[in-house]
Amino acid sequence: MLQRPEQNEYDPYFSTYIDVVPDGDILPFLQQQWKQVNFLFGKLSEEQGEQSYAPGKWKMKEVLGHISDSERVMSYWMLSVARGDTMKLPGYDQDIFVNNGSFDECTLAELLADLQAVRQATFSLLTTIAEPAWLRVGNVVNKVVTARSLLYIIAGHTEHHLKVAGLKDGIRTSHNG
Structure with a gap:
């Protein structure tokens, strides 16, 4: 069972994500989280998917695409750290990714199927990481992290965007823009 990372396993910057993941085994949480994402986005109409969650913010389809893109990137970071790669791993510009994501098309x-494939790939990766590798340390965006903390960051990042988009609490007002 993977336990919550200790605070010395990640830069305080990542606390925003790690702190929203509940205590306990993260694997069932990740499985339940996927079901929740599928349910919450699945009940939106295509018209609602084209609307932003607040004026000047991303459209709901862009939020979903961003969650997928981010999990892909963060899973690569986790793979690299778990395998002992000591290279400094670069970040990515989320706005460039979203602007060039063609999520409106x-x-x-389709976007939910893509995220499901990404989450399945993450689960597959988890089976190839031996227990000692979870505590390996790497450098992501000039911040020290363990492989274990990156898994919690993936989960917390998704939680963050469900809440920001107003889906997590079941309260969502639609805005065009």
């Missing part, structure tokens, strides 16, 4: 169902 996809249906919500």
